[in-house]
Amino acid sequence: MIGWYVHDHGSGHRRRLEAVASHLDEPVTGMGSGEPAEGVGWLPLPPDAVRAPALGPAVTDPTAGGALHWAPLGEPGMLGRAETVAAWARASGCRLLVVDVSVEMLLLGRLLGLPTVAVLQPGDRSDPAHVLGYATATALLAPWPGSADRGPRSRRGAGSGSRDRRSRTRWTGAFSRFDGRPQQTDRTGCPAGRCAVLVLGRGGHGVRASDVREAASATAAWHWHVAGDLVDDEPVDHAAVVEHGRVPDVWPLLCTADVVVGPCGGGLVADVAAAGTPFLALPQPRPFDEQAALAQMLDRSGLAVVARRWPAARAWPRLLDRLAADPARTARRWRTWADGAGAARAAAVVSGLARAHPPAPWGDSAAALLPVAGPSR
Incomplete structure (x- = not known):
C-alpha cells in the first residue's frame, strides 16, 4: 500500500494524485482534511486548526520557534492526525508515504519508519522547516521539466537547492488530469471573433x-x-x-x-x-x-x-x-x-521506491516489542 497526503488548499494537490493514481501498480490511499480525491481510497484526517486560531501566538507557538510551519501547542487536531495516520500505516502495511505538501507530514512519516516522497513546489524553500523536511525525504518529486531548473536563478526561482537535494530530485514534467484526453473543437461558445x-x-x-x-x-x-x-x-x-x-x-x-x-x-x-x-x-x-x-x-x-x-x-x-x-x-x-507522460513518470518513481522498501513488520507482532510495566512497588 502507498499513502498519499494531499494538502487541502485549492484543488491542485488533489488533482495531482488523481492524475498519477491510475498509473500506479499497487493500491494507493489518499489522505487529508479536504475534499476526497476521486478514484482512490480515502483516509479523512482531522483538521490541523480546530482550536489554535482562538488562542494567542504566545500560547500556540505555531512554528516551534521557526523550526516548523504549523505545529501549534494545545491543538487537538495535530494529535488526531498523527494518531489516524499511524494507525492506518500499521493496519495497511504501508510501504511509502507521498506528501503533497506538508513538512510536518514528511517528518511524521519518517518518524513512523516510512520512506517518504516530497512533492516539490516552486518558490524560495530555503527556510529551516523546508530544509529539514526535504532532508528527511527519500526522494523529491518535481512536477516540471528539469530544464526549467537550469539557467539563471534567483531566490525567487524554483531551484532545487543543495547538491544532495538535486541528487534526490526526480523531474517528471508537468502532468494533468486531462493528459491523453482528446482535444475538443466545438466553438459554439465563441460565436464571434x-x-x-x-x-x-x-x-x-x-x-x-x-x-x-x-x-x-x-x-x-x-x-x-x-x-x-x-x-x-x-x-x-x-x-x-x-x-x-x-x-x-x-x-x-x-x-x-x-x-x-x-x-x-x-x-x-x-x-x-x-x-x-x-x-x-x-x-x-x-x-x-x-x-x-x-x-x-x-x-x-x-x-x-x-x-x-x-x-x-x-x-x-x-x-x-x-x-x-x-x-x-x-x-x-x-x-x-508537459508531454503527456509526466503522470506515468511520477508513478514509476513512486512505485519503484515502494518496491525497494518492503512493508515494516507491523501488526500484532509489533505489540510484542513494547515494554511491559512490572507491578508497582
Missing part, C-alpha cells in the same frame, strides 16, 4: 467583476468566458461575457479558448499545457512566492506572458492579440513543459 477564458480556482485571487467588465469592453473582437468565482461575487453583466461559475469539467473551455487567463497555480498551468493553449499568467500572492516563481519559470521558458497585476483596460487588446498570434507554435512549446 476570438475567445478568452478566465479560469479562477479555489486557492484565492483578487479578480473582481469590474476588472472583467473593463477588459471585455476594451476587447470588442473577443468573447469572454469566466470559469470560477469572482472575488466580489457580483455579476459581470456584459454582453460579451459568459459566467459559468464553478465548472466541474473545464476541459472544453481550455480547448476552445484562443487565450486562457488565470492565476499561476501549478494545477492550472498543467491543465493549460495539456490543452496547448496560449496563457496569460496572473501570479497571486502565495507563501514562499510560489506563483511568482512558477511565473518566472514560464516566462524564462517562453511559455506564457506574465502580468504581475490585472492589466489596465487599454493593455488588453495588444496582450490578447500577441498571445493568440501563433497558436501552433505555442502548442509545440507547451510540449516541452
Whole structure:
C-alpha cells in the first residue's frame, strides 16, 4: 500500500494524485482534511486548526520557534492526525508515504519508519522547516521539466537547492488530469471573433467583476468566458461575457479558448499545457512566492506572458492579440513543459521506491516489542 497526503488548499494537490493514481501498480490511499480525491481510497484526517486560531501566538507557538510551519501547542487536531495516520500505516502495511505538501507530514512519516516522497513546489524553500523536511525525504518529486531548473536563478526561482537535494530530485514534467484526453473543437461558445477564458480556482485571487467588465469592453473582437468565482461575487453583466461559475469539467473551455487567463497555480498551468493553449499568467500572492516563481519559470521558458497585476483596460487588446498570434507554435512549446507522460513518470518513481522498501513488520507482532510495566512497588 502507498499513502498519499494531499494538502487541502485549492484543488491542485488533489488533482495531482488523481492524475498519477491510475498509473500506479499497487493500491494507493489518499489522505487529508479536504475534499476526497476521486478514484482512490480515502483516509479523512482531522483538521490541523480546530482550536489554535482562538488562542494567542504566545500560547500556540505555531512554528516551534521557526523550526516548523504549523505545529501549534494545545491543538487537538495535530494529535488526531498523527494518531489516524499511524494507525492506518500499521493496519495497511504501508510501504511509502507521498506528501503533497506538508513538512510536518514528511517528518511524521519518517518518524513512523516510512520512506517518504516530497512533492516539490516552486518558490524560495530555503527556510529551516523546508530544509529539514526535504532532508528527511527519500526522494523529491518535481512536477516540471528539469530544464526549467537550469539557467539563471534567483531566490525567487524554483531551484532545487543543495547538491544532495538535486541528487534526490526526480523531474517528471508537468502532468494533468486531462493528459491523453482528446482535444475538443466545438466553438459554439465563441460565436464571434476570438475567445478568452478566465479560469479562477479555489486557492484565492483578487479578480473582481469590474476588472472583467473593463477588459471585455476594451476587447470588442473577443468573447469572454469566466470559469470560477469572482472575488466580489457580483455579476459581470456584459454582453460579451459568459459566467459559468464553478465548472466541474473545464476541459472544453481550455480547448476552445484562443487565450486562457488565470492565476499561476501549478494545477492550472498543467491543465493549460495539456490543452496547448496560449496563457496569460496572473501570479497571486502565495507563501514562499510560489506563483511568482512558477511565473518566472514560464516566462524564462517562453511559455506564457506574465502580468504581475490585472492589466489596465487599454493593455488588453495588444496582450490578447500577441498571445493568440501563433497558436501552433505555442502548442509545440507547451510540449516541452508537459508531454503527456509526466503522470506515468511520477508513478514509476513512486512505485519503484515502494518496491525497494518492503512493508515494516507491523501488526500484532509489533505489540510484542513494547515494554511491559512490572507491578508497582
